[in-house]
Amino acid sequence: MPEEDSFFDKVFQICEQIPRGRVSSYGAIAKAIGSPQSARMVGWAMNKSFSYSKPIPAHRVLNRMGMLSGKKAFGSPDMMQRLLEQEGVPVENDQVVDFDKYFWDPLLEL
DNA sequence: ACTTTGACTATAA
């Protein structure tokens, strides 16, 4: 088994493990990888997630405030919000309601 | 090879 140890691959592996109806943050994922200061790279990885071999639920990854910072990367600005609401995560004004309640910590639950 | 950019976060004022 290849077991990718690259930064991007680790990000992808964690992202695809985010439970449906839950959301996580770039910082939390970065921390889970071992580079708590590389939250930006997580975002960049998400942008590249569509090039990855497997589908990545990038819409479940938000910034620390629960804001849909990368909604534009989904082709349509409303697509990300719709996907989240479809999974049971209410979004209002480009921000997840009760983000703390839906937050999923890879370090805590993985 | 250098500079700029970016789906971020933490701290300070």
Added chain:
DNA sequence: GTTATAGCCAAAG
């Protein structure tokens, strides 16, 4: 509550 600044590191120009 907001705005400003610094730290961070890989990809793109």
